[in-house]
Amino acid sequence: MDLKSIIGIAHVGLLCLSVDAVGAVLAINPTKDNTIYRESPENSNGLGPGIFVGNNANSDQATRRALIAFDVSSIPAGSVINSVSLQLYLGQENTGKPPLAVTMHALTVDWGQGTSATGGPISGGGGGTPATTGDATWDRRFYDVTPWTTAGGDFTAAASASALVGAEGSFYSWSSALLSSNVQAWVDQTAPNYGWLLRGDETVARTAKRFDSGESATPNQRPLLTINYTVPEPAGLAILACTAVIGLRRRRWDCGAIA
Numbered sequence: 606m607d608l609k610s611i612i613g614i615a616h617v618g619l620l621c622l623s624v625d626a627v628g629a630v631l632a633i634n635p636t637k638d639n640t641i642y643r644e645s646p647e648n649s650n651g652l653g654p655g656i657f658v659g660n661n662a663n664s665d666q667a668t669r670r671a672l673i674a675f676d677v678s679s680i681p682a683g684s685v686i687n688s689v690s691l692q693l694y695l696g697q698e699n700t701g702k703p704p705l706a707v708t709m710h711a712l713t714v715d716w717g718q719g720t721s722a723t724g725g726p727i728s729g730g731g732g733g734t735p736a737t738t739g740d741a742t743w744d745r746r747f748y749d750v751t752p753w754t755t756a757g758g759d760f761t762a763a764a765s766a767s768a769l770v771g772a773e774g775s776f777y778s779w780s781s782a783l784l785s786s787n788v789q790a791w792v793d794q795t796a797p798n799y800g801w802l803l804r805g806d807e808t809v810a811r812t813a814k815r816f817d818s819g820e821s822a823t824p825n826q827r828p829l830l831t832i833n834y835t836v837p838e839p840a841g842l843a844i845l846a847c848t849a850v851i852g853l854r855r856r857r858w859d860c861g862a863i864a
Contacts, residue, residue, distance in 0.1 A: 628687075631832045635819040636676045637718035637800075638828065640733060641743045643668040643757065648733035649740035649748065653722035654821050655696060656828075657731055658707055659805025659812035662699060668807050669731065670758060671816070672716055672741055674800025675830045677791055686789040687833045690780040691766070691801075694826035695773045697815040704771030705806040707814065708764035709779055711787050712799040714753070716746040731813060760802040770805075770814060788832060 640650040640657045644667040650656070657669035680686075691709065719740030722733060736748040745752050746759070753759050765787050766779035790796035806812040817826040 626685075626838060627836045629684075629834055629836055631677070631680060631830075631834070633675050633677075633830050633832075634827050635673050635800075635830070638671065638673040638818045638820075639716070639718050639741045641670050641672065641741055641758065642733050643743050645733060646743035646756070647736055647748070649719060649721040649736040649742050650733040650818075651717075651719040651721040651737065651740050652820050653733070654818055655815040656803070656818045657813060657815050658803050659699075659705070659814050660807055660810050661731055661813045662811045665808065665810045667810075668757075669805070669813060671803040672712065672758070672800065673803065673819075673828060674712075674798070677788055677798060677832065680792050680832065680834055681836050682792070682794075683837055684792055685835045685837070686785045686792060687835060688780065689785045689788050689833075690778050690831045691784070692776055692778050692829045692831070693816040694776050694821075694823075695770060695814060696817050696826070698770075698773045699811040699813050702812060704769040705812055705814075706767050707770045707777075707779075708804050709766045709784065709801045710760040710762070710804065711765055711796075712758065712760045712802050714746060714759045715797075715799050716741040716758075717748070719748065731815065758802045765801065773814075792834075 638656050640653070640655075642648045644664065656671035656673065658671050659669060661667040661669070717739040719737035721735065721737045721740050736742045736745075738748060740748045742748050744756050763783075766781040766784040768777050768779045770777050787796075787801075791798035805814055816828070817823065819827050821827045
């Protein structure tokens with residue numbers, strides 16, 4: 606085999622190594638979202654156009670927490686999650702406050718979205734409406750049979766991501782290595798996918814914020830989860846493909862030498 610043949614085989618080998626993974630992006634809206642209310646533990650906001658966090662204007666005990674989940678099952682097994690970003694549109698906030706942190710926490714149990722707060726943008730509002738069957742509430746993750754272990758939701762104490770949220774009428778994004786780790790665990794099936802709970806500032810009154818929900822009348826203002834991931838090529842197929850190409854080149858070079 607001459608030097609040209611050796612260089613050719615090496616070149617093919619490098620090409621085989623360079624196509625061992627494929628990058629992809631998944632951008633999805635939520636499969637379900639809801640709001641739970643501390644002062645109204647049997648209210649919910651399953652089909653309302655907004656999800657709420659923080660405390661309302663009346664009391665630092667009138668707390669709202671948002672629940673949100675996404676279906677990531679279309680990501681192939683074995684994929685590597687490179688980055689994850691959640692985008693929310695802030696439709697309304699209590700005025701007179703500086704930007705406040707809103708944190709995301711991985712939920713540790715499943716929860717529901719019923720048909721509460723139907724009827725358009727006015728119905729439900731910041732206080733929700735009476736829960737329907739299957740709704741999540743402050744006391745129950747599925748109304749009216751299955752309670753949370755801890756009222757207000759079962760979630761990890763450590764925040765998966767945090768963002769400062771200020772002026773209304775703007776988009777805000779959450780992204781972190783831990784957020785990516787959450788999704789990686791869901792794809793790897795080492796942890797169940799129950800989505801996240803969002804918390805605002807719950808220490809004082811007048812910190813409530815309303816983000817558009819998956820039922821928003823404006824599609825581009827609905828929550829959007831963007832996942833950048835890498836899909837490894839099947840190792841066996843890659844090896845067979847490379848072997849076939851190298852073998853074909855060898856045959857052509859050998860035939861050339863005989864001729």
